Amino acid sequence: MDLLIEAKGLQTYYGASHILRGVDFAVSPGETIGLMGRNGMGKSTLLKSLMGLVTPRGGQVMIKGRDMTGRPPYEIAQQGIAYVPEGRGIFGNLSVVENLRMAARPGTRGQRDWTYERVLDTFPRLKERLGHGGQQLSGGEQQMLTIGRALMTNPDVLILDEATEGLAPLIAREIWRICGVIRASGISSVIVDKNWKHVTQITDRNVILVKGEVAFAGTSAELRAQPQLLDQYLGV
Secondary structure (H helix, E strand, O other): OOOOEEEEEEEEEEOOEEEEEEEEEEEOOOOEEEEEOOOOOOHHHHHHHHHOOOOOOEEEEEEOOEEOOOOOHHHHHHOOEEEEOOOOOOOOOOEHHHHHHOOOOOOOOOOOOOOHHHHHHHOHHHHOOOOOEHHHOOHHHHHHHHHHHHHOOOOOEEEEOOOOOOOOHHHHHHHHHHHHHHHHOOOEEEEEOOOHHHHHHHOOEEEEEEOOEEEEEEEHHHHHOOHHHHHHHHOO
8 A cells, every 4th residue: 555655764953953853754645644742852843744834854755655855835735735734824814615615626636525604614613703813712612723723634644733722622522523434434544642542542553653753553442551652652
C-alpha cells in the first residue's frame, strides 16, 4: 500500500535550536495516527515540517511518493493534505458560511464526499450560527469551524494539532465524536492531543516524541498494554 506521507530522518532547527533529531514518520491510506509527547518535544514542529511551514535542514518529506521537502505549504495542500493548526486560524471577519465556502473544492481524485450540507450535518452547532462572524464564536465552535473548513477541501489526510486543548469537556467530547466520523469516512488523520485515553480509542497507531526523537511507535493496543511508557513519556 502506497504511503500518503513518508518522512525520513527529519532534522529540523529553529535557529541554533535542534528540534527534530532524525524523525521517521509515515501515514498510510485510511490510517488514524496519534502523535503524542509532553510540551516542547517536537510535535508541532514535525507537523510544520510535513506541511512546508518549516524547512528541515536534513531528511526528506515524501507526499504520495513525491519528494516535497521544502516545498511551500500551498503545494503540500494541493496534494490533499489538510492542516488544522494549534490556534485554529479561522478568518474572524468572515461568517461561518464564508469560512466554509471559501475552502470548498474537490479532492485530488475528484471526490466531493464532504459537501457543505454534509459538513453542517456533522457540525449541527455550526448550522445554528451560519451568520455569525468567526470572532463571535466560542473556542469550541471555532475548532469545529476549522475542522469543517478542512473537510470542505475533501482531503486525503487531515492533520489536527491540539484537537481539544482549552475546550470544555462537553465540547471536547463533540470533537472526539467528529474525529470518529472522519475516521469512519476513510480519511487518514494525524491527531495531536494530550488526552491519550481518547486518542488511543480512535487511533490505529501512535508515535511518542521525546526531545525530538521517536521514543515509541506502535499500535494503540501495544501502547495501552505498557502503562510504564505512558508514565515515563506522557507523565500520566
